[in-house]
Amino acid sequence: SQTIHQWPATLVQPVGSPLSLECTVEGTSNPNLYWYRQAAGRGLQLLFYSVGIGQISSEVPQNLSASRPQDRQFILSSKKLLLSDSGFYLCAWSGGQGKADTQYFGPGTRLTVL
Amino acid sequence: DAKTTQPPSMDCAEGRAANLPCNHSTISGNEYVYWYRQIHSQGPQYIIHGLKNNETNEMASLIITEDRKSSTLILPHATLRDTAVYYCIVTSFEWSSSNTGKLIFGQGTTLQVKP
Numbered sequence: 352s353q354t355i356h357q358w359p360a361t362l363v364q365p366v367g368s369p370l371s372l373e374c375t376v377e378g379t380s381n382p383n384l385y386w387y388r389q390a391a392g393r394g395l396q397l398l399f400y401s402v403g404i405g406q407i408s409s410e411v412p413q414n415l416s417a418s419r420p421q422d423r424q425f426i427l428s429s430k431k432l433l434l435s436d437s438g439f440y441l442c443a444w445s446g447g448q449g450k451a452d453t454q455y456f457g458p459g460t461r462l463t464v465l
Numbered sequence: 466d467a468k469t470t471q472p473p474s475m476d477c478a479e480g481r482a483a484n485l486p487c488n489h490s491t492i493s494g495n496e497y498v499y500w501y502r503q504i505h506s507q508g509p510q511y512i513i514h515g516l517k518n519n520e521t522n523e524m525a526s527l528i529i530t531e532d533r534k535s536s537t538l539i540l541p542h543a544t545l546r547d548t549a550v551y552y553c554i555v556t557s558f559e560w561s562s563s564n565t566g567k568l569i570f571g572q573g574t575t576l577q578v579k580p
Contacts, residue, residue, distance in 0.1 A: 383566060394552075394570035395509070410567065441508050445566065452558060453499075454568060456508035 353378035357442050357457040364464055370415075370429040372460050374442030377423065382444040384425040385454060386417055389439040401425060437464045468492065469553045474575045477547075483540040485574050487553030490534045495557045498529060499568070500538045502549040509552065509570075512538065543578045550575050 354377045364370060376382055383402050387395040397410045399417035407417050414433050418426045425442055440460045446452035470488040477483040489498065497516050501509040513520055513527045515536075520527045526539040540547055552573040556566075 385567070394572060395568070397567035400566060439506075443508075453511060453514065454566075455511055456501075459506075459508045461506070 353444070353455065355442060355444055355455060355457040357440075357460050359460060360458065361461045362463070364432050364462065366434055366464055367431050370427070370432050370436070370462070372427040372440055372442075372462075374425040374427075374457055375423055376425075376444045379423070379444065379446070381422060382446065383452070384419065385443040385445075386425065386427050387441040387443065387456075389441065389459075391438070395441065399427070432464045434464050437462055468555045468569065469571055471551070471553055471571065471574045473572065474577070476577050476579055477540075477543045479545060479578055479580050480542055483543040483547065483576055483578070485538040485540075485551050485553075485576065486535065487538070488535045489553070489555050492533050492555050493557065495559060496555045497557065498527065498533075498536050499554045499556060500525070500527065501552045501554065501568075501570075502547075503552070503573070504546075504549040512551075543576075545578050545580065548576060548578045 356375050358373055385400045386398045388398055389395045399407055399409055401407050401419045404419055404422055415429050442457040443454040445454045468489055468491055497514050499514040500512040502512055503509045513522055513525050515527045515529055529536045550573040552570050554568050
C-alpha cells in the first residue's frame with residue numbers, strides 16, 4: 352500500500368530564516384505530487400505541483416519554491432521566511448502517467464513564523 | 466472559487482446516520498464529485514468519489530441526484546471520531562492548461578457528532 356510522509360510535523364522559525372520541508376511517498380512510482388497551504392481558518396490553496404523529476408509548476412507567485420530531486424521526494428523551500436508564510440503545509444500525491452487522479456494527503460507540517 | 470455549496474455546520478447524534486448535503490449546480494459532464502474530511506490538525510482524508518452512479522465503500526455512501534446538481538454523503542453510523550470538517554469538491558481527471566489537477570476546497574461542513 353502507498354504511504355506519504357512529511358517532516359517535520361511542527362516548526363517554529365524566525366522571520367528571514369530559510370525553510371526546507373520534505374515530503375516522500377512510498378509504494379508507488381512516478382506519482383503526481385502537490386504542495387498545498389492552509390492558512391488559519393481557511394481552505395487549502397495549491398502552491399506547486401509536479402508530474403515528474405525536475406518538473407515543477409507554480410500555481411501562485413510567492414516567497415516559496417519547490418523541487419523534486421527524486422521520483423518520490425518533493426521539497427518545499429524558502430530563502431527568507433515572511434510572517435505570512437505561517438500555515439499548515441500539506442503534501443499530496445496522486446497516480447501519474449500524465450493524468451489527474453484521486454489525491455491522497457500527508458499528515459502536514461504546521462509552520463509558525465515569528 | 467469553490468464550485469460547491471455546503472451548510473457551514475451540522476450536528477448528529479452518535480450511532481445515527483449523518484447526511485451531509487452538497488450543491489454543485491454548475492458541474493460539468495466530465496467532473497467527479499469528491500468528498501474529503503479533515504479532522505482537527507490533520508491532513509485531509511479521502512472518503513469517496515463518484516461520477517453519476519451512487520457509490521459505497523467501507524467509510525460512507527455517496528448519493529448523486531439524477532441531474533447531478535447535488536449530492537449527499539452518508540455516514541451510516543456516526544461515531545465521535547467522525548467529528549470533522551467535510552469537504553465536497555468537483556474536479557475532472559483531464560489535465561489541461563486550465564486544469565492542473567488542483568482540488569479547490571471551500572469552507573466545508575463542520576460535523577459535530579454528539580454522544
